[in-house]
Amino acid sequence: MGEHSGGASAVTHNSVSGNAVIAGPLVMAGRVESLTLPAAPPCVTPRQVPRPSALFVNRAEELQKLRAAESDRGAGRIIVVSGLGGVGKTQLVAHWAARVLEQSFPGGHLYADLEEVRRDGAVDVGGVVAGFLRSLGVHPEFIPAALGERTALFRSVTASRDTLVVIDNARQAAEVRPLVPATGLLVVTSRTKLPALSMDGAVQIALDPLDQGAGVELVHSWRVADSDGAAAALVRLCGGLPLALRAVGEWLARRPHLGLNDAVRALGADGLPRLEDGTTSVNAVLDMAYMSLPAPTRRLYQLFGWLPGTTVTGSLVRAAGVPDADEAMGDLLTANVAILVETADRPRRLRLHDVVRAHAREVVRELRDAERDAVLRAVTDFYVAAVAHADIRVLGPGRFRLQPPPTRSLDELCANETLFTNGAEALEWLDAERGNLLAMLRIATEERWYDAVWKLCESLWPLYHSRKHHADSVDAHRMGIEAAQWTGRTDVEIRMRNQLARAFYGLGSYDEATRELDAAGELLGSVTDTRLSGMIWETQGLVALAARRPEDAHTLFARALEANAARNDGHGVIVQTYNVAQALLAGGRPQEALDAAGQAAALAVESGDDAMLPRLGIVQAQALHRLGRVEAAAEAAMRAAEQAAARKLYAKLDQALEVLGEVAASAEDARLRAACEAKSRELRRDAGVPSGE
Numbered sequence: 001m002g003e004h005s006g007g008a009s010a011v012t013h014n015s016v017s018g019n020a021v022i023a024g025p026l027v028m029a030g031r032v033e034s035l036t037l038p039a040a041p042p043c044v045t046p047r048q049v050p051r052p053s054a055l056f057v058n059r060a061e062e063l064q065k066l067r068a069a070e071s072d073r074g075a076g077r078i079i080v081v082s083g084l085g086g087v088g089k090t091q092l093v094a095h096w097a098a099r100v101l102e103q104s105f106p107g108g109h110l111y112a113d114l115e116e117v118r119r120d121g122a123v124d125v126g127g128v129v130a131g132f133l134r135s136l137g138v139h140p141e142f143i144p145a146a147l148g149e150r151t152a153l154f155r156s157v158t159a160s161r162d163t164l165v166v167i168d169n170a171r172q173a174a175e176v177r178p179l180v181p182a183t184g185l186l187v188v189t190s191r192t193k194l195p196a197l198s199m200d201g202a203v204q205i206a207l208d209p210l211d212q213g214a215g216v217e218l219v220h221s222w223r224v225a226d227s228d229g230a231a232a233a234l235v236r237l238c239g240g241l242p243l244a245l246r247a248v249g250e251w252l253a254r255r256p257h258l259g260l261n262d263a264v265r266a267l268g269a270d271g272l273p274r275l276e277d278g279t280t281s282v283n284a285v286l287d288m289a290y291m292s293l294p295a296p297t298r299r300l301y302q303l304f305g306w307l308p309g310t311t312v313t314g315s316l317v318r319a320a321g322v323p324d325a326d327e328a329m330g331d332l333l334t335a336n337v338a339i340l341v342e343t344a345d346r347p348r349r350l351r352l353h354d355v356v357r358a359h360a361r362e363v364v365r366e367l368r369d370a371e372r373d374a375v376l377r378a379v380t381d382f383y384v385a386a387v388a389h390a391d392i393r394v395l396g397p398g399r400f401r402l403q404p405p406p407t408r409s410l411d412e413l414c415a416n417e418t419l420f421t422n423g424a425e426a427l428e429w430l431d432a433e434r435g436n437l438l439a440m441l442r443i444a445t446e447e448r449w450y451d452a453v454w455k456l457c458e459s460l461w462p463l464y465h466s467r468k469h470h471a472d473s474v475d476a477h478r479m480g481i482e483a484a485q486w487t488g489r490t491d492v493e494i495r496m497r498n499q500l501a502r503a504f505y506g507l508g509s510y511d512e513a514t515r516e517l518d519a520a521g522e523l524l525g526s527v528t529d530t531r532l533s534g535m536i537w538e539t540q541g542l543v544a545l546a547a548r549r550p551e552d553a554h555t556l557f558a559r560a561l562e563a564n565a566a567r568n569d570g571h572g573v574i575v576q577t578y579n580v581a582q583a584l585l586a587g588g589r590p591q592e593a594l595d596a597a598g599q600a601a602a603l604a605v606e607s608g609d610d611a612m613l614p615r616l617g618i619v620q621a622q623a624l625h626r627l628g629r630v631e632a633a634a635e636a637a638m639r640a641a642e643q644a645a646a647r648k649l650y651a652k653l654d655q656a657l658e659v660l661g662e663v664a665a666s667a668e669d670a671r672l673r674a675a676c677e678a679k680s681r682e683l684r685r686d687a688g689v690p691s692g693e
Contacts, residue, residue, distance in 0.1 A: 028634055028638060028669075028672050029669075029671045029672045029674075029675040031638055031642075032638070032641070032657070032660070032672065032675040032676055032679050033675050033678075033679070035641060035642065035645055035679055036645060037645060037653075037679075037682060037683055037686055038645060038648035038650065038653075038686070040686035040687075041137065043137065044137075045106070045107070045108040046108035046109060046110055046135040046136065047108060047109050048108075048109055048110055048111035048135065048166075048342055049093065049094055049097040049098075049109045049111045049164070049166050050090060050094050050111065050339050051094065051098075051339075051340075052091060052094040052095040052097075052098050053091055053094075053246075053336055059088070059092050059095070059207075059214075062081075062092055062205055062207055063092070063095065063096055063099075065203075065205050066079065066081075066092075066093070066096045066187075066205065067096070069185075069203045069205075070100065070104065070185060077185050077186070077201065077202075077203070078176075078180060078185075078186045078187075078188065078197055078200055078201065078202040078203070079185065079186070079187045079188070079202065079203045079205060080188045080189075080190060080193060080194050080197055080202050080203070080204050080205065081093060081187065081188070081189045081190075081205045081207055082189070082190050082191065082192060082193045082194070082204065082205070082206055082207065083191070083206060083207035083208065084191065084209065084241065085191060085243075085282075085354065085355040085358075086241045086242065086243030086244060086282050086353070086355045087207050087208070087209055087241055087242065087243075088207065088241075088242040088243070089168075089189040089207055090168055090189055091242070092207060093166055093187055093189060097109055097164065097166065100164070104162065104164075105162050105163060105164040105184060105185070106161055106162055107136070107158060107161030107162050107163030107164075107181070107183075107184060108135070108136070108161075108163060108164070109163075109164045109166065110132050110135060110136075110163065110164065110165045110166070111165075111166045111167075111168075112128045112131070112132075112166075112167055112168070112179075113167075113168040113169055113310075113351070113354075114128075114167060114168065114169045114170055114171070114175060115168070115169045115310060115354050116309075116310045116311070116351070116435050117435055118169075119435075119438065119439075119475070123175045124469075124471060124472065125147060125175060125178050125179070126146075126147040126150055126471065127434070127469060127471075127472070128179065129147070129150040129151055129154050129178060129179065130143050130150055130467065130468070130469075131431075132154060132165070132179070133150065133153060133154060133157065133688075136157050136158070136163075136688060137688035138153070138157060138687065138688035138689060139650050139687035139688060139689075140466065140467060141649075141650045141651040141687070142650065142651070142684070142687050142688070142689045143467075143468065144468075145468040145470060145506050145507065145508075146507075146508075147178065150178075151178040153689070154178075154179075154181070154182075155181070155182040156182070156690045157688065157689075157690060158181035158182045158183060158184060159182040159183060159690070160183075160690065161183070161184075162181075162183050162184045163181040163183070163184035163185075164181075164184055164185050164187070165179055165180070165181055165184065165185070165186045165187070166186075166187045166188075166189075167179060167186065167187070167188045167189070168189045169189065169190070169191075169354060170188045170189070170190045170194060171190065171192070172194070172196075173194050173196035173197045173200075176188050176194075176197070177197075177200070180200075188202075193206070208240075209239055209240030209241055210235065210240040210241075210242060210245075211240065212232055212235055212236070212240075214240075215231075215232075215234075215235030215238070215240050215245060216231045216232055216235055218235075218242065218245055218246075219231040219234055219235065219245060219249070219260070222249045222252075222253070230259070230260035230261045230263075230264050231260055233264045234248060234260055234263055234264055234267070237264060237267045237268075238267070238282075238285060239282075241282055243282055243337075243353065243355060243356075244282040244285040244286075246335075246336045246337075247282070247285040247286055247288065247289035247335075247337065248263050248267075248285055248288065248289070250289045250292065250334075250335040250336070250337075251263065251266075251285075251288045251289050251292045254292040254293075255292065263288075266288055267284060267285070267288075268284075282355060282359070283359050283362060286337075286355075286356060286359040287359075289335065289337070290359070290363060293331060293335070294327075294328075294331065295323075296322060296323045296324040296325075296327065296328040297327075297328040297331040297332060299321075299322045299323070299328065300312075300317060300322045300325070300328040300329065300331075300332065301332070301360050301363065302360065302363060302364050302367065302375075303317065303320050303322055303375060304352050304356075304357055304360040305357075305360035305361045305362070305363050305364035306364050306372050306375050306376060307376075307379065307436070307439075308436075308439035308440060308442065308443050309435055309436030309437075309439045309440065310351050310352075310357070310435065310436070311341055311349045311350060311351045311432075311436060312329075312349065312350050312351075313347040313348065313349055313350075313417070313419070314326060314329065314347065314348065314416060314417050315347065315382070315386075315413065315414040315416070315417055315419060316379060316382060316383075317329065318415075318416065319378055319379060319381075319382035319413075320375050320378055320379050320382075321374075321375065321378060325416075326416075329348075329350050332350065332352070333350070337352060337353055337356040338350050338351060338352050338353070338356070339351055339353070343428075343432040346417075346418055346419065346420060346425060346428075346429065347417050347418070347419055347429070348417075349432065373447070376443055376447070377447075377449070379440065380440060380443070380444050380449055380452045381452070382413065383433075383436075383437060383440055383452075383456060384406075384452050384455050384456055384459075385406040385407075385408055385413050386410075386413055386414070386419060387430065387433075387437065387456055387459040387460060388403065388405070388406045388455065388459045389406055389410045389413070389419075389426070390419075390420060390426035390427070390429060390430050390459070390462075390463075391426075391458075391459040391460075391461065391462055392405070393420060393422060393423045393425075393426035394423040394426050394427055394430075394462040394466070395423075395461075395462050398571070400531050400535075400569075401458060402458060402489075402491055402492055402495060403454075403455045403458060403459075427462065427463065427466065427467070430460070430462070430463040431463060431467055434463065434469065434472060437456065437460065438472055438475060438476060440456070441453060441456055441457070441475075441476055441479050442479070444456070445479045445482065445483065448486065450482075450483035450484075450486045450487045451483070451487060453479055453480060453482075453483035454480045454483040454484050454487070454489070454492045454496060456476075457476050457477055457479070457480035457483075457496060457499065458480075458492075458495060458496075458499075460473075460476060461499055464476070464499075464503065465502065465506075468506060470503045470504075470506045470507045471507075473499065473500070473502075473503035473506075474500060474503045474504070474507075477496050477497075477499050477500035477503065478500065480492075480496035480499070480500075481493055481496045481497060481500065483496075484496050490523050490526045490527055491527050491529065491532060493520070493523060494520045494523050494524065494527065494532045494535075494536065495532065495535070497516045497517070497519055497520035498516075498517070498520055498535050498536055498539055500516050501513040501514075501516040501517045501520070501539050501543070502539055504516065505539065505542060505543055505546065508546075510543050510546060510547050513539070513543050514540075514543060517536055517539055517540050517543065520536050521536055521540075524536065530563040530564075530566045530567055531563065531564070531567055531569065531572070533559075533560075533563045534559075534560040534561075534562075534563030534564050534567075534572065534576070535560075537556045537557070537559045537560040537563065538556070538557065538560040538575075538576065538579065540556045541553045541554075541556035541557040541560065541579055541583065542579075544556060545579075545582065545583055545586060548586075550583050550584075550586035550587035550588075551583075551587055553579075553582075553583040553586070553587075554580060554583035554584060554587060557576055557579040557580045557582075557583055558576075558580055560572075560576045560579070561573060561576035561577060561579075561580060564576050570603065570607050570609070571607075571609055571612075573600075573603065574600045574603050574604050574607070574609055574612050575612070577596055577597075577599060577600035577603070578596075578597065578600050578612060578615055578616055578619065580596050581593045581594075581596035581597040581600065581616070581619045581623075582619060584596060585619060585622055585623055585626070590622075590623040590624075590626040590627050591623070591627060593619060593622075593623040594620060594623035594624060594627070597616045597619040597620045597623065598620065600612070600616050601613060601616045601617070601620070604616065610643070610647065611647060611649070613640070613643045614640045614641075614643045614644035614647065614649055614652040614653070614656060615640075615652060616640075617636050617637070617639050617640025617643060617656065618636075618637065618640045618652065618655055618656055618659055620636040620640075621633045621634075621636035621637035621640060621656070621659050621660070621663065622659060624636055625659070625662065625663050625666070630663055630666065630667050633659075633663045634660060634663045634664070634667075634672070637656050637657075637659045637660035637663060638656075638660060640652070640656040640659075641653055641656035641657055641660060644656055650683065650687050653683060654680060654683055654684070657676045657679055657680045657683070658676075658680065660672070660676050661673050661676035661677060661680070664676060
């Protein structure tokens with residue numbers, strides 16, 4: 001790359017006036033056409049809807065309504081299934097989805113439980129859409145940051161494939177409107193009818209409790225003996241709620257010497273109590289089921305009550321001190337009060353039914369606060385170490401970090417299962433834990449475990465940055481700033497404010513980013529580590545560049561470059577020189593930009609920092625193009641494309657092809673331009689992005 005930069009400077013300047021010539025146009029076009037793209041990931045059609053339970057009876061009428069709505073649907077039809085908690089809404093949809101012919105929804109079945117992504121009552125809809133896009137094969141580098149852009153891409157991706165989307169536990173119409181596929185069906189479950197969706201043509205299906213005949217059939221499926229009509233009494237006492245009836249069944253399964261009359265007597269003459277809003281509480285039955293569980297399983301049940309999140313893995317359960325973790329998890333599955341959650345990451349995840357989770361929180365109210373604190377502290381410590389390991393896997397051990405490496409290895413932390421083995425798996429694990437981690441940060445902040453708070457925030461940077469979870473990042477780093485202030489760690493506060501500013505920068509909120517950076521800048525005089533100064537100046541430069549203030553950006557990047565050079569940070573010097581080159585280019589100084597990019601490229605080749613070469617090559621190509629040196633510009637862009645392809649850098653490859661296409665257009669090289677456009681379409685197709693996006 002260094003020789004290439006020197007050679008480029010010796011090329012005669014061409015005038016980009018419509019008669020410029022790229023030497024060997026057929027050869028250049030052939031290089032583009034023969035470019036080997038990164039291998040597309042295996043095409044896996046998502047089937048995410050929870051598996052149906054075997055204990056399911058007499059919902060023929062509702063199933064028929066679902067079938068009728070499915071067969072009669074138009075583009076983007078919506079079905080709302082409403083009913084009491086525990087009435088079986090999710091099971092109804094799961095049974096229907098299992099019976100739907102695969103060809104009815106060749107795009108796949110997508111699923112999300114909004115309770116898992118609800119924060120203080122609000123839902124991170126953008127995060128749900130991003131998860132759906134990844135499940136449909138869109139490469140993360142091509143998923144935009146803004147909700148509107150994500151929704152538009154989701155509609156484009158689903159326009160050519162019939163897709164089923166199932167959303168559990170919706171509370172408002174606004175939470176689900178962005179999730180309607182362009183072609184296919186959206187099925188929403190809710191405790192209310194969401195009348196606002198009627199304006200969108202939604203079909204309403206109300207799911208009532210089981211009538212006596214259906215309830216008796218369910219009871220007889222697990223306990224046949226019913227000599228004196230106790231099953232009918234049991235159905236009445238349970239209010240016809242399948243969840244309550246299954247919980248009674250679990251209670252009896254652990255007491256084979258008892259019969260249905262014993263269960264009736266245990267419930268009492270009044271059966272399930274009524275709540276203030278007139279709905280039925282299943283807590284009396286869940287109390288019975290809970291007390292019938294073995295001691296380790298009760299401990300796991302309590303853990304669900306204490307945890308602020310919604311899912312657990314075996315490693316977390318063991319870290320919390322639950323004995324016989326695998327058996328306890330199996331018991332909750334067998335009891336039909338928990339389900340397995342399918343995620344892209346490696347470990348098995350368990351989630352309680354939302355009604356059961358609410359009961360678990362009632363159960364732990366009776367337990368000592370000291371027990372809760374000890375369990376949550378153990379869980380927090382587990383997350384601090386595991387997330388730190390994930391950060392190291394994703395960004396490598398050389399990243400500047402204020403916290404020391406974890407004292408326990410990943411094998412010691414997770415002795416019975418593998419959380420992740422490489423950076424890609426670590427990122428998937430972090431994404432699957434995203435809701436749990438943000439909820440845990442809130443608990444740690446409330447408990448004043450401030451060291452844990454800022455360490456988690458620092459380690460979550462690769463997740464928030466690479467997956468563009470900017471809203472989560474804003475919430476997390478505000479807590480991180482508070483933690484830094486309470487612990488008197490000025491260096492930590494600077495880092496937290498910088499990472500918060502990067503989140504605002506990603507959202508395009510440059511004023512907010514500037515406020516955080518100004519606050520951090522006022523603290524720089526209190527620290528001696530120049531890397532912190534360089535970090536702030538770099539982000540200030542990025543904001544200035546985005547705000548079209550290239551001269552300010554150049555000054556700031558130059559200061560960041562000096563700070564990295566003072567620490568002999570080779571990678572930092574290359575990155576900041578690249579930033580300087582970008583600012584010079586944006587400021588209309590292409591020759592200086594070319595010189596800076598060439599210097600950085602030479603350093604990158606010398607140090608083996610190959611990942612920076614495509615970025616630098618793109619800047620060189622753009623600078624050469626502006627200087628009218630078309631042949632050299634084409635060669636620089638072509639090399640950048642080849643380097644990006646070799647390193648599976650999808651976005652940089654796409655950008656290099658775009659620059660090369662622009663160079664070809666200015667030289668009126670139709671063959672080369674067509675080759676670039678064709679290869680870009682192929683790249684985007686492999687990355688799951690429809691043509692035209």
